[in-house]
Amino acid sequence: xxxxxxxxxxxxxxxxxxxxxxxxxxxxxxxxxxxxxxxxxxxxxxxxxxxxxxxxxxxxxxxxxxxxxxxxxxxxxxxxxxxxxxxxxxxxxxxxxxxxxxxxxxxxxxxxxxxxxxxxxxxxxxxxxxxxxxxxxxxxxxxxxxxxxxxxxxxxxxxxxxxxxxxxxxxxxxxxxxxxxxxxxxxxxxxxxxxxxxxxxxxxxxxxxxxxxxxxxxxxxxxxxxxxxxxxxxxxxxxxxxxxxxxxxxxxxxxxxxxxxxxxxxxxxxxxxxxxxxxxxxxxxxxxxxxxxxxxxxxxxxxxxxxxxxxxxxxxxxxxxxxxxxxxxxxxxxxxxxxxxxxxxxxxxxxxxxxxxxxxxxxxxxxxxxxxxxxxxxxxxxxxxxxxxxxxxxxxxxxxxxxxxxxxxxxxxxxxxxxxxxxxxxxxxxxxxxxxxxxxxxxxxxxxxxxxxxxxxxxxxxxxxxxxxxxxxxxxxxxxxxxxxxxxxxxxxxxxxxxxxxxxxxxxxxxxxxxxxxxxxxxxxx
Numbered sequence: 001x002x003x004x005x006x007x008x009x010x011x012x013x014x015x016x017x018x019x020x021x022x023x024x025x026x027x028x029x030x031x032x033x034x035x036x037x038x039x040x041x042x043x044x045x046x047x048x049x050x051x052x053x054x055x056x057x058x059x060x061x062x063x064x065x066x067x068x069x070x071x072x073x074x075x076x077x078x079x080x081x082x083x084x085x086x087x088x089x090x091x092x093x094x095x096x097x098x099x100x101x102x103x104x105x106x107x108x109x110x111x112x113x114x115x116x117x118x119x120x121x122x123x124x125x126x127x128x129x130x131x132x133x134x135x136x137x138x139x140x141x142x143x144x145x146x147x148x149x150x151x152x153x154x155x156x157x158x159x160x161x162x163x164x165x166x167x168x169x170x171x172x173x174x175x176x177x178x179x180x181x182x183x184x185x186x187x188x189x190x191x192x193x194x195x196x197x198x199x200x201x202x203x204x205x206x207x208x209x210x211x212x213x214x215x216x217x218x219x220x221x222x223x224x225x226x227x228x229x230x231x232x233x234x235x236x237x238x239x240x241x242x243x244x245x246x247x248x249x250x251x252x253x254x255x256x257x258x259x260x261x262x263x264x265x266x267x268x269x270x271x272x273x274x275x276x277x278x279x280x281x282x283x284x285x286x287x288x289x290x291x292x293x294x295x296x297x298x299x300x301x302x303x304x305x306x307x308x309x310x311x312x313x314x315x316x317x318x319x320x321x322x323x324x325x326x327x328x329x330x331x332x333x334x335x336x337x338x339x340x341x342x343x344x345x346x347x348x349x350x351x352x353x354x355x356x357x358x359x360x361x362x363x364x365x366x367x368x369x370x371x372x373x374x375x376x377x378x379x380x381x382x383x384x385x386x387x388x389x390x391x392x393x394x395x396x397x398x399x400x401x402x403x404x405x406x407x408x409x410x411x412x413x414x415x416x417x418x419x420x421x422x423x424x425x426x427x428x429x430x431x432x433x434x435x436x437x438x439x440x441x442x443x444x445x446x447x448x449x450x451x452x453x454x455x456x457x458x459x460x461x462x463x464x465x466x467x468x469x470x471x472x473x474x475x476x477x478x479x480x481x482x483x484x485x486x487x488x489x490x491x492x493x494x495x496x497x498x499x500x501x502x503x504x505x506x507x508x509x510x511x512x513x514x515x516x517x518x519x520x521x522x523x524x525x526x
Contacts, residue, residue, distance in 0.1 A: 020057045027065045030076045036084035043084055045108045045129040046150050051086045059091040066098045082107055093118050146171055159186040168195035175202025179227050184209050196247050206233035214240040219247025219267040230273030241284040244269045244291045268292050274299035285310035295321025303328050313339050325351040337366045348374040348382050356389055364398050368405050378413045449475035449504050456497045466490035479508040
């Protein structure tokens with residue numbers, strides 16, 4: 001075949017069919033080459049209606065035009081813009097440097113597209129049927145657009161570098177032989193990665209990927225029922241926000257890239273399978289608003305060691321699986337009571353947050369259940385973190401209630417003797433977190449014993465060497481250990497009164513010890 005650049009002006013290669021000849025001329029003219037029949041059923045690239053030779057071009061002719069095509073007509077810019085065209089054989093541009101603008105709409109590819117190590121300005125494949133896209137280490141100066149395409153055996157974008165935007169809106173991606181739908185490990189996107197209302201059947205892998213602005217999965221549906229994860233993206237870096245939120249249905253173009261207005265019909269983000277965002281870095285937020293998460297018992301939403309200013313955990317509570325926040329660092333946690341799972345399904349070891357902003361009612365009792373769900377085996381850290389956040393927010397009473405709940409949880413893991421002593425501390429002064437209770441107990445005991453000793457027989461130990469009998473001071477002298485009020489050592493009690501005095505002394509020591517323990521906790525701020 002003669003080199004296209006070596007052909008004389010206006011000359012066509014000898015072996016082109018009629019469809020290829022028309023494509024050749026459209027390329028030189030920079031115009032759209034449209035071979036649609038005008039029937040929506042027939043023209044559907046994803047349908048079963050066959051396309052004949054009048055709409056078919058060979059992949060090698062497409063490669064010829066893109067890599068070394070003829071010069072443009074005077075006053076034109078050469079570009080390949082195909083609509084409703086069928087491309088047969090493998091489109092192999094591996095390692096090539098493609099300068100012309102490339103846009104294909106509503107096209108069918110018989111076999112896979114190979115773009116590894118290739119370089120483009122901008123690539124737009126819109127609403128095309130493609131068996132597979134192999135594009136490891138692809139480099140584009142501009143966009144890579146793949147909206148509404150269907151890939152039957154997955155996409156590989158490993159270590160690809162996209163200069164501006166990567167668009168996968170309303171794209172359907174089926175898994176490859178290894179169960180992966182899209183492999184984008186090491187992918188770099190200069191601006192936005194938009195995959196809104198996308199369908200992914202298999203594992204979507206973005207390990208170590210970097211996104212220059214935002215990553216949007218609004219309204220997308222990820223499903224990997226046979227694997228462990230539907231989204232596997234550890235060490236992901238997003239400079240702004242990652243959206244796992246609803247997308248508008250009435251006008252996807254207008255709602256793309258933003259949260260739909262109230263009242264708009266929406267499609268929620270749904271994920272059937274685990275999500276892994278371990279060690280991720282996000283500049284603004286990770287947003288789970290209205291997300292529907294479906295997990296098996298062995299699957300989890302893993303946010304281990306994630307760092308993000310704002311985590312919006314506002315999705316539907318998963319009935320199975322786990323939510324793991326171990327080591328995550330969040331400035332503001334926006335959540336709602338209905339989003340968190342129950343006991344054994346939540347892990348928060350080392351989870352740090354500075355502010356709590358509940359969406360809707362989230363009473364303290366529910367918040368304590370939230371912490372208890374994360375600590376089926378006692379751990380003080382989640383309680384102490386919650387108490388610190390509440391204290392910093394001026395909610396001192398709630399902070400003390402959290403620390404009291406911590407002591408009660410700890411008590412259940414102690415030996416029987418220590419547990420009984422814990423119950424005594426709880427009943428008397430609530431481990432020191434309710435100091436007013438000590439005064440109440442003291443007043444009750446003092447009043448009761450004063451009344452009792454007023455009727456007691458009380459001969460003096462030494463006649464003439466005793467103060468006047470005062471049952472109230474006598475009772476208080478017994479109740480207060482260490483302090484001597486000058487009553488208890490001058491009177492002699494017998495029988496049952498002696499036993500009552502012993503009980504009062506014992507209760508005084510217990511009460512004093514528990515008050516001291518509580519004061520120590522308060523001074524050490526829990």
